[in-house]
Amino acid sequence: MKTLIFLLLSIISLAVLGQNGSEWIERFEKQMKISDQEVALTMQLVSKNGIKRERKLQWNTMENNEGLESSYIVFDAPADIAGTAFLSVESSNNSEDQWLYLPALKRSRRISSNEKSNSFMGSDFSYSDIGNENTDNSSYELLKTVNENGKELKVIEAIYKEQSKIKETGYAKRIIYIDASNSMMVKTDFFDTKDKLAKQLVCSDFKAIAGSNKVRAHRYEMKNLQKGTSTVLLFSNYHIDKGIDPDIFTIRNLEKN
Amino acid sequence: MKRTIFSILSIFLLSAISILSTAQEHFDLSGKVHYNHFSYFNTQQNKINSRNEGLMQVQLASKRESSLQWKAVSELREDLSDATRNRFWLDELWAKQQFGSFDVTLGKQLISWGTADGINPINNINPTDYTDLLDTEDERIGVYALRLQWFLDMADIDLLYVPLASFGVLPAPNSRWFPSPEMMGLLTTLGSGIPISLQSNAPESTLKTGEFGIRYRKRFSGADIGLSYYNGYDHLPEFTPDMSQFDPNAPQLVLLENYNRQQVFGAEWVVLLPWGMAFRGESGLFVPEENNSTNDRYIQTVAGIDKNLALNNSSLTIIAQYIYDHNLEDNTYEKFDLRHLFINSPMANIDWAFNNGLSINLLSIYNIDSKDYYLSPEIGYNTIAGLNFTLQTDILGGESGTFFGDYSYNNRVRAKMSYQF
Numbered sequence: 083m084k085t086l087i088f089l090l091l092s093i094i095s096l097a098v099l100g101q102n103g104s105e106w107i108e109r110f111e112k113q114m115k116i117s118d119q120e121v122a123l124t125m126q127l128v129s130k131n132g133i134k135r136e137r138k139l140q141w142n143t144m145e146n147n148e149g150l151e152s153s154y155i156v157f158d159a160p161a162d163i164a165g166t167a168f169l170s171v172e173s174s175n176n177s178e179d180q181w182l183y184l185p186a187l188k189r190s191r192r193i194s195s196n197e198k199s200n201s202f203m204g205s206d207f208s209y210s211d212i213g214n215e216n217t218d219n220s221s222y223e224l225l226k227t228v229n230e231n232g233k234e235l236k237v238i239e240a241i242y243k244e245q246s247k248i249k250e251t252g253y254a255k256r257i258i259y260i261d262a263s264n265s266m267m268v269k270t271d272f273f274d275t276k277d278k279l280a281k282q283l284v285c286s287d288f289k290a291i292a293g294s295n296k297v298r299a300h301r302y303e304m305k306n307l308q309k310g311t312s313t314v315l316l317f318s319n320y321h322i323d324k325g326i327d328p329d330i331f332t333i334r335n336l337e338k339n
Numbered sequence: 340m341k342r343t344i345f346s347i348l349s350i351f352l353l354s355a356i357s358i359l360s361t362a363q364e365h366f367d368l369s370g371k372v373h374y375n376h377f378s379y380f381n382t383q384q385n386k387i388n389s390r391n392e393g394l395m396q397v398q399l400a401s402k403r404e405s406s407l408q409w410k411a412v413s414e415l416r417e418d419l420s421d422a423t424r425n426r427f428w429l430d431e432l433w434a435k436q437q438f439g440s441f442d443v444t445l446g447k448q449l450i451s452w453g454t455a456d457g458i459n460p461i462n463n464i465n466p467t468d469y470t471d472l473l474d475t476e477d478e479r480i481g482v483y484a485l486r487l488q489w490f491l492d493m494a495d496i497d498l499l500y501v502p503l504a505s506f507g508v509l510p511a512p513n514s515r516w517f518p519s520p521e522m523m524g525l526l527t528t529l530g531s532g533i534p535i536s537l538q539s540n541a542p543e544s545t546l547k548t549g550e551f552g553i554r555y556r557k558r559f560s561g562a563d564i565g566l567s568y569y570n571g572y573d574h575l576p577e578f579t580p581d582m583s584q585f586d587p588n589a590p591q592l593v594l595l596e597n598y599n600r601q602q603v604f605g606a607e608w609v610v611l612l613p614w615g616m617a618f619r620g621e622s623g624l625f626v627p628e629e630n631n632s633t634n635d636r637y638i639q640t641v642a643g644i645d646k647n648l649a650l651n652n653s654s655l656t657i658i659a660q661y662i663y664d665h666n667l668e669d670n671t672y673e674k675f676d677l678r679h680l681f682i683n684s685p686m687a688n689i690d691w692a693f694n695n696g697l698s699i700n701l702l703s704i705y706n707i708d709s710k711d712y713y714l715s716p717e718i719g720y721n722t723i724a725g726l727n728f729t730l731q732t733d734i735l736g737g738e739s740g741t742f743f744g745d746y747s748y749n750n751r752v753r754a755k756m757s758y759q760f
Binding site for chain 1: 369371403408442449450451453454477488490495558560561563609611612615616617619646647648649650652653654692694695696721723725727759760
């Protein structure tokens with residue numbers, strides 16, 4: 083009888099922990115939810131030999147009333163790609179229209195939207211790594227709570243519900259660490275389809291963003307453990323929910339120069 | 340004397356860059372410096388068998404966020420062996436102001452119409468510098484134009500007026516790229532060794548010779564389409580020998596460069612396909628004016644499929660295109676006619692760029708009917724400091740009497756060092 087009660091309690095507590103997994107992810111998503119954002123980004127690509135190459139860009143995003151996202155990216159450095167700009171407009175049929183402006187050609191070029199597992203601008207981040215978490219696509223289970231560097235971290239296992247998503251992203255599962263104090267993700271381990279640890283993301287330098295109730299990591303480091311390379315994203319000059327001009331996300335602006 | 344002038348101009352430009360770079364909060368200063376070395380595999384008497392060329396381009400532009408946009412781009416090019424390549428000119432000098440949904444641009448401009456890669460039948464506004472036919476840098480020449488763009492929700496209309504027509508720059512008669520009279524279909528009883536001189540017969544640039552064009556683009560989910568119309572000059576001349584200037588005591592063939600007026604009706608498209616591919620292309624119907632010396636009516640179409648693979652630590656782009664020239668008048672095209680180099684021709688370009696700065700590129704074109712070809716493999720390396728080194732070969736081949744076959748003595752290697760700031 084005692085064993086039965088113990089088993090029942092274990093099942094109930096596991097179920098509660100599982101539910102808490104989704105709740106923590108939802109809290110994280112609430113923190114990340116914005117209507118518009120303007121930020122400067124320095125991307126450092128670090129090779130296996132430790133050689134560092136740097137790219138600088140301005141990144142604007144906006145979400146419209148229907149929840150559809152638009153992005154506009156323009157490169158400032160290095161000089162050989164300065165002025166190259168990228169426009170992505172999400173449409174209601176769950177697809178993205180994307181154009182690239184190449185200053186040398188003085189023309190914009192419609193491009194196919196990248197597959198989610200493709201590398202984001204040649205970095206160790208994939209397009210799915212930088213996209214928003216869609217809580218409908220995965221099941222989340224709170225595995226445990228740990229203390230690291232004085233922070234209480236919720237350790238959550240995220241598994242895609244459908245095989246197609248696993249194929250699309252290239253991940254069998256992710257282990258997400260959420261800081262209980264601010265609901266921000268501080269670390270994620272990415273496991274490939276063979277369930278081997280493939281990449282590790284560490285987010286740091288958290289700061290409150292002036293004029294908003296948001297907190298943002300200003301440093302993201304993604305290590306590709308299988309290839310030995312890494313990418314560091316350094317964010318600065320965050321402007322969140324300032325009411326960005328929607329004309330930024332147009333062909334007119336893309337072809338401005 | 341010319342060398343001194345170029346040296347002074349170089350010093351002037353460098354000083355200007357140095358002064359302007361201190362005031363960059365008001366505008367953006369950028370540019371590039373190139374040094375090119377060309378060596379031809381086949382040496383020829385009285386021809387330039389290797390040459391060294393320097394190029395400096397300086398660009399001043401308004402900040403992206405300013406409401407009045409402007410840009411000034413000047414270019415200085417000096418070739419140590421071939422003085423006909425030397426130039427110092429303004430590539431661009433324009434100002435653009437927004438008025439609601441309209442943009443008005445005035446000044447010297449480079450206009451890019453079309454969606455195909457490399458060859459654009461509907462892009463006819465700017466003339467081109469043809470002094471080196473294989474020079475892959477943007478060799479188009481800016482034109483003074485008034486441009487009005489009207490931006491609608493998912494469409495735009497582009498209106499252009501070029502009040503004073505200007506024309507392309509051709510290879511000098513002693514250039515490796517200047518065709519023999521036989522190549523131009525001018526085989527005369529005078530013999531092929533006869534000296535040739537060119538004489539421009541371009542119409543005087545007045546408001547009557549103005550050119551204009553209109554382009555409409557519409558964007559859909561997963562596709563872009565466009566229609567265009569151009570009414571202006573074919574910036575490539577048609578050569579006719581002027582026998583009235585022939586002197587039997589000092590034989591020389593004088594070729595008149597005649598420029599014909601034409602209309603080009605264009606269509607362009609991009610359609611996204613499954614598996615991350617895109618089908619893009621454009622087609623131009625070329626209609627010469629009735630009073631032209633020839634009736635070269637044709638349709639040129641460039642269409643193909645491309646795919647970009649954003650791999651971890653590298654990016655691979657593959658472009659496969661087909662160029663088709665449909666002759667509507669059963670004209671016989673001369674081999675050197677640059678309008679009709681590609682009649683029935685597949686073209687492929689593979690570009691693989693790695694994060695460590697290495698890049699590999701292969702461009703190839705094959706003329707199915709005449710069986711001649713052009714191949715250009717290239718390897719490049721970008722240093723962290725921003726220096727770029729490129730080694731490229733141009734391989735032309737085919738039977739005698741074909742364009743690339745006849746130019747196969749121009750096979751060459753090119754080494755380039757460049758720096759962008």
